Amino acid sequence: MSIKHKLVAVGTAAGLIFGGGAAMASSASAASTVGAKACTFNIPNQTVKTSTYYNTHPKLRTGPGKGYGSKGTLRPADTVRVYCGKGNPAWVYSKVVKTKSGIKTGTWGWIYSGSIAWPTDPHG
Incomplete structure (x- = not known):
């Protein structure tokens, strides 16, 4: 057995012993990041x-969902630029344009x- 195959086998066994459920974690885990490719419609x-x-x-x-990790909490009247949605x-x-929340400007x-x-929201 090659070294590569041995490492894969040992890693797989260790994963199963020490919490194999992590290997089956949802794609919506905090570690995953989903970009614009997930969009199903464009927003001007x-x-x-x-x-x-x-x-x-x-x-x-x-x-796109509550199951994904948080990069931080925005505050009322923070400014973002929106590009697409799902x-x-x-x-x-979206990309953060201006915020008082502490999230770095330019964060997606x-x-x-x-x-x-x-713009058409009567409650603004």
């Missing part, structure tokens, strides 16, 4: 703010669309 590039109506503090996530209800793939991530003050 828009700069928008997170909603202040519901005093929301949306999380900037690594993928799902119904939709999650939007997913935000629940209900947390956005869209």
Whole structure:
């Protein structure tokens, strides 16, 4: 057996002994990051703010859904640029433009669309 095959066999055995469930973890784990390729529809590039109506503090996530890890929490009226989305209800793939939350400007991530003050949103 080659060294490569031995390492794979030992690694597999160790994984099964020390928590094999981790090998079957969902693709929505905190370690995974899903980019724009996951989008199913485009949004004309828009700069928008997170909603202040519901005093929301949306999380900037690594993928389109609550099952994905958080990159941080945005604050009401933070500015993001949205590019595309996925799902119904939709999650939007965005880049942080201006924030008081501590998330670095230019960080990409997913935000629940209900947390956005869209231009036609009467609640802003």
